[in-house]
Amino acid sequence: MGNAYSISYTCYIQLLSLCDYYLEINNQNLNEVYPRIYVGNLSTSLNKELLKQTGITHIIIALTGLSPSYPEDFKYLSLSAIDDKSFNLSQHFENSNNFIEQALQNKDNKVYVHCVCGVSRSVSIVCAYLIKKYGITPVEAIAKIQTQRKCANPNEGFIAQLGEYLENNKFEKNKLPNFYPE
Structure with a gap:
């Protein structure tokens, strides 16, 4: 059993390295996708400086099994989540x-939301926030985030x-401000 775990862990590390490389060459490690809300990857969450x-x-961690890295420096919310279309992310x-x-009630605060690559889980969490705040569709929320984070791509589930979430809550439709020119 230890051998299967080693292979799985090795694959995970290789995937994380490829993810980091892709995001780094495309300047996608950390992006402000809404005023004072940033989306990024796991590696950036470990870069205290x-x-x-x-x-x-x-910091919101949208990842199973990761403890806060710097609990004395940042306030954390840990969400146990996997990037699988059948996973119930809406519970969070x-x-x-x-x-x-x-x-965000304090004008000096900034929120960083991350998963492993900053592509699906973390983006979905920020989309849920925009949907609640502005009553916009998931497509509108994703498109707005993609203006700042090109790799944003929540899974179909x-x-x-x-x-x-939008349909069941009937959020009031508000005009989404043009906080970043498209």
């Missing part, structure tokens, strides 16, 4: 929305859950 320089105060939407909303 960069997080501090960026002014990050709050209200908790993450409340965490973001509470953090998460997109469906975001659609259900």
